Amino acid sequence: DQQVKQNSPSLSVQEGRISILNCDYTNSMFDYFLWYKKYPAEGPTFLISISSIKDKNEDGRFTVFLNKSAKHLSLHIVPSQPGDSAVYFCAASAFSAGGTSYGKLTFGQGTILTVHP
Amino acid sequence: GAVVSQHPSRVICKSGTSVKIECRSLDFQATTMFWYRQFPKQSLMLMATSNEGSKATYEQGVEKDKFLINHASLTLSTLTVTSAHPEDSSFYICSAGTSGGRRQYFGPGTRLTVT
Numbered sequence: 001d002q003q004v005k006q007n008s009p010s011l012s013v014q015e016g017r018i019s020i021l022n023c024d025y026t027n028s029m030f031d032y033f034l035w036y037k038k039y040p041a042e043g044p045t046f047l048i049s050i051s052s053i054k055d056k057n058e059d060g061r062f063t064v065f066l067n068k069s070a071k072h073l074s075l076h077i078v079p080s081q082p083g084d085s086a087v088y089f090c091a092a093s094a095f096s097a098g099g100t101s102y103g104k105l106t107f108g109q110g111t112i113l114t115v116h117p
Numbered sequence: 118g119a120v121v122s123q124h125p126s127r128v129i130c131k132s133g134t135s136v137k138i139e140c141r142s143l144d145f146q147a148t149t150m151f152w153y154r155q156f157p158k159q160s161l162m163l164m165a166t167s168n169e170g171s172k173a174t175y176e177q178g179v180e181k182d183k184f185l186i187n188h189a190s191l192t193l194s195t196l197t198v199t200s201a202h203p204e205d206s207s208f209y210i211c212s213a214g215t216s217g218g219r220r221q222y223f224g225p226g227t228r229l230t231v232t
Contacts, residue, residue, distance in 0.1 A: 032219045043121070043210050043223035044161070051219075089160065093219060103149055103214040105221055107160045 003027045004092050006108035013115050019077040021111050023090035026071065030092035034105070035064060035075045038087045047088075048075070080115045087112050120144050121213050123224035130201055130231055138196045138227045140211030146191035147213035151221060152184070154207045161210060167194050201231045 005024045013019045021035075031052040036044035050057040050064045050073070057064050063076045077084055091105040120143040130136050140150055149168050153161040165181075167173040167188035175181045183205075185197040194213075198205055208228055212221035 034220065036223070041208070041226065041228065043123075043212075043225045046220055046222065049220060103219060103221060104151070104163065104166060105212075106163075109160045 001026075002109075003030075004090060004106045004108040006088075006090060006111050008111050009109070010112040010114070013080045013113065015082055015115055015117050016079045019075075019080045019084065019113055019115065021075040021077075021088050021090075021113065023073050023075075023108050024071060025073075025092050027092070027094065027106075028071070029094040030106075031095060032093045033064070033066060033073050034091045034093075035062075036089045036091060037084075038089060038110070040087075044089060077113075080113075082115045082117050085113055085115050119220075119222040121147075121211065121222050121224040123211055123227050125227060126225060127228045128230070130229070132202055132231055133200055135197055135199045136201055136229060138198075138209055138211075138229075140194045140196070140213070140224050142192045142213040142222070145213075145215060147194075147215060148191065149214045150188055150194035151212045151214070152186060152194075152196050153210045153212065155210060155226075156207055164196075198229065201229070203231045205229065206231045 034049040035047040038044040048059050048062045048064050066073045087110045089110045090108045122141045124139045152164045155161050164179045165173045165175045167186045169188050173186035188194040210226040212223045214221045
C-alpha cells in the first residue's frame with residue numbers, strides 16, 4: 001500500500017522556468033510533510049517542510065503548497081537552475097497515538113528533475 | 118548544523134560474513150535514529166527505528182535477527198548485517214531526529230556489496 005505517491009517519475013524543465021513536483025498521499029493521519037533532494041549514491045538533503053496547519057511555506061526559490069482536502073502537495077522551484085537536477089522525494093509523517101512526536105517518515109517513489117541550460 | 122555521518126561509505130564482503138555500519142550525529146544529540154535501504158531506482162524503505170537506550174522497532178518484513186541495530190548513545194547507532202547474502206546488497210542510509218523535532222537528517226549512505 002503506497003501511502004505517499006509521486007506519479008511523475010521524471011520532469012524536464014528549461015533553466016529559468018518553474019519546476020512543479022507533485023505528491024499525493026492517502027493517510028489522513030499525516031500532518032507533516034517534507035521534501036528532500038537526493039543525488040545518486042548520497043543521502044537525501046532536506047529542502048523544505050510544511051505542517052498541516054499551513055497551506056504554503058516558502059524558502060528562497062522553493063515553495064511547498066499543501067491541499068489537505070485533496071491530500072496533495074507540490075514543490076515549486078522558481079527559477080530552476082541546472083544544479084537543481086536531482087531526484088526529489090516527498091515524505092510524510094504522523095504523530096503517534098500517544099501525542100508525542102514519532103518522526104517516522106513515509107517516502108514517495110521520487111521524481112527525477114532535469115533542468116536544461 | 119545537523120550533520121550525520123556514516124561509515125564506511127562503501128563495503129564489499131563475502132557471503133556469510135557480517136558487516137557493521139556506523140551512523141553518527143556530529144553536532145546534535147539524536148534521540149531517534151532510523152535505518153533505510155534503497156534499491157536501484159526505488160524509494161527509501163524504512164527498516165527500523167532505534168531510540169537511544171532501548172530496543173529497535175523493526176518494520177514489517179525486516180528480520181531483526183539479521184539486521185541488528187544498537188543505539189548505545191545519543192550520537193551513535195550501528196546496523197550490523199549478519200550472515201550477509203548477495204540479496205542484502207543495497208544502499209543503506211541512516212537518519213537522525215531530535216526530540217520533538219519532525220525533521221530527519223540523513224547520512225551519506227553506505228553501499229554494501231555481498232559477493
